[in-house]
Amino acid sequence: MSQIQLKTALPGPKSLQVLERRKNALPSGLAKSTEVVVERAEGALVWDVDGNQLIDFAGGIGMINIGHRNEKVVDAIKKQLDKYIHTCSLVTTMEPYVELAELLNSLTPGNFKKKTLLANSGSEAVENAINVAKYYTKRNAVLCFEGAYHGRTLLTLSLTSKYALFKKGFGSYVPDIYRIPSPNTYRKANGMSEEEYISSCIEKLDEAFISQVDPESLAAIIIEPVLGEGGFLPIPGAYLRKLREVCDKYGIVFIADEIQCGASRTGKLFAIQHSDVIPDIVVSAKSIGAGMPISAVTGKAEILDAPHLGGLGGTYGGNPLACVAAIEAINILKSDDFLKRVNEVGEIIRTTLEKWKEKYSIIGDVRGLGAMRLVEFVKDRKTKQPDAEVTLEVIKDAVSNGLIMIRAGLFSNCIRLLPPVVISNEQLIEGLNVLEAAIARAQAKR
Numbered sequence: 001m002s003q004i005q006l007k008t009a010l011p012g013p014k015s016l017q018v019l020e021r022r023k024n025a026l027p028s029g030l031a032k033s034t035e036v037v038v039e040r041a042e043g044a045l046v047w048d049v050d051g052n053q054l055i056d057f058a059g060g061i062g063m064i065n066i067g068h069r070n071e072k073v074v075d076a077i078k079k080q081l082d083k084y085i086h087t088c089s090l091v092t093t094m095e096p097y098v099e100l101a102e103l104l105n106s107l108t109p110g111n112f113k114k115k116t117l118l119a120n121s122g123s124e125a126v127e128n129a130i131n132v133a134k135y136y137t138k139r140n141a142v143l144c145f146e147g148a149y150h151g152r153t154l155l156t157l158s159l160t161s162k163y164a165l166f167k168k169g170f171g172s173y174v175p176d177i178y179r180i181p182s183p184n185t186y187r188k189a190n191g192m193s194e195e196e197y198i199s200s201c202i203e204k205l206d207e208a209f210i211s212q213v214d215p216e217s218l219a220a221i222i223i224e225p226v227l228g229e230g231g232f233l234p235i236p237g238a239y240l241r242k243l244r245e246v247c248d249k250y251g252i253v254f255i256a257d258e259i260q261c262g263a264s265r266t267g268k269l270f271a272i273q274h275s276d277v278i279p280d281i282v283v284s285a286k287s288i289g290a291g292m293p294i295s296a297v298t299g300k301a302e303i304l305d306a307p308h309l310g311g312l313g314g315t316y317g318g319n320p321l322a323c324v325a326a327i328e329a330i331n332i333l334k335s336d337d338f339l340k341r342v343n344e345v346g347e348i349i350r351t352t353l354e355k356w357k358e359k360y361s362i363i364g365d366v367r368g369l370g371a372m373r374l375v376e377f378v379k380d381r382k383t384k385q386p387d388a389e390v391t392l393e394v395i396k397d398a399v400s401n402g403l404i405m406i407r408a409g410l411f412s413n414c415i416r417l418l419p420p421v422v423i424s425n426e427q428l429i430e431g432l433n434v435l436e437a438a439i440a441r442a443q444a445k446r
């Protein structure tokens with residue numbers, strides 16, 4: 001039986017009413033990639049208020065890898081609810097906070113003593129990671145990358161790369177932030193081998209330390225081991241190793257932003273574990289909370305311990321409802337069974353996407369790691385000119401046929417696939433078929 005069950009056109013009449021209320025009550029700058037108004041969600045399925053059953057390929061932008069309403073997570077939250085909701089980590093000690101910190105300290109890469117600070121959102125965690133790096137190094141400058149997305153608070157928006165969609169109108173930004181291109185093997189010069197290209201990226205990094213910033217003034221280098229918003233670009237191991245070398249040489253804190261690519265999405269608990277590089281700080285959020293607002297800064301104890309007593313914290317950081325959810329989620333995410341399923345789901349998507357690339361010339365590239373996969377649309381395969389219009393057209397078409405989707409990419413010309421990994425093969429294949437039909441229709445029009 002079909003997993004997508006549509007009873008009305010999308011959006012249906014009840015959804016339209018809520019969407020109208022949203023329009024009147026919420027700021028128009030708050031974007032939405034679909035017109036879906038949710039009634040409930042389970043696993044990889046979402047039901048809207050009109051009774052339509054949809055397949056979720058967005059997973060709330062990769063924040064629900066273990067699926068909507070995982071039973072263990074729901075039970076843990078209910079149990080905690082019956083004890084207490086929150087008493088604030090700046091006032092009392094809550095055991096779930098300590099337990100989650102211990103878990104992350106033991107699971108993040110590196111055989112050194114670690115500590116974890118909890119916060120509420122990815123942005124807040126990145127902000128804290130940069131702050132502790134500054135305090136520890138007694139330096140102000142930060143190096144980040146083109147295509148990066150690190151959040152929308154002032155410091156993290158300063159680190160985020162994309163202007164038109166995210167940064168326009170919100171300046172001035174935090175000073176002493178330096179940005180260099182991140183390796184993008186799809187957009188390397190024609191005729192260049194991948195190795196030559198990566199060497200040229202490494203040369204550009206060395207040049208940046210002459211032309212842009214004194215490496216001895218850098219507190220931190222922050223990088224997503226697989227760029228998320230920037231278009232699912234895995235950073236080559238050689239490049240990550242070079243960053244580690246530079247950090248070691250100049251005493252810079254290496255921060256891995258694992259907010260989107262972590263939580264086992266790529267087939268390892270942390271994406272940086274595909275390389276042998278050990279970061280000083282790992283930032284986690286999204287899927288570690290299975291839908292609850294929680295984020296974490298985990299790193300070398302000496303770095304996390306640098307700020308003075310009272311220098312860190314917030315009212316809600318480490319809320320125990322979110323902590324117990326995260327403990328259950330992480331125990332699932334790290335299990336062999338889950339990682340095996342990530343690779344199965346990833347392989348089904350990868351092989352399907354490879355076939356599409358052969359069939360449809362509007363597709364320039366398909367790529368990713370594990371179950372973090374993406375399709376990039378171009379106007380012309382030779383020039384690789386990004387095609388944001390066709391991307392939007394495909395998303396609208398697929399969504400109107402019951403598939404929840406989002407785009408990505410510095411040029412907004414990619415569709416990212418982040419379905420809950422607990423998706424069944426049947427649901428996954430049906431979703432891929434809906435997406436392919438939308439791509440085929442878009443191709444036929446050109």
Ligand SMILES: Cc1ncc(COP(=O)(O)O)c(C=O)c1O
Binds near residue numbers: 122152229260
């Ligand atoms: C890599 C990365 N860093 C930081 C963030 C910011 O997280 P949040 O939206 O929870 O503030 C995101 C969110 O998409 C992200 O993907």
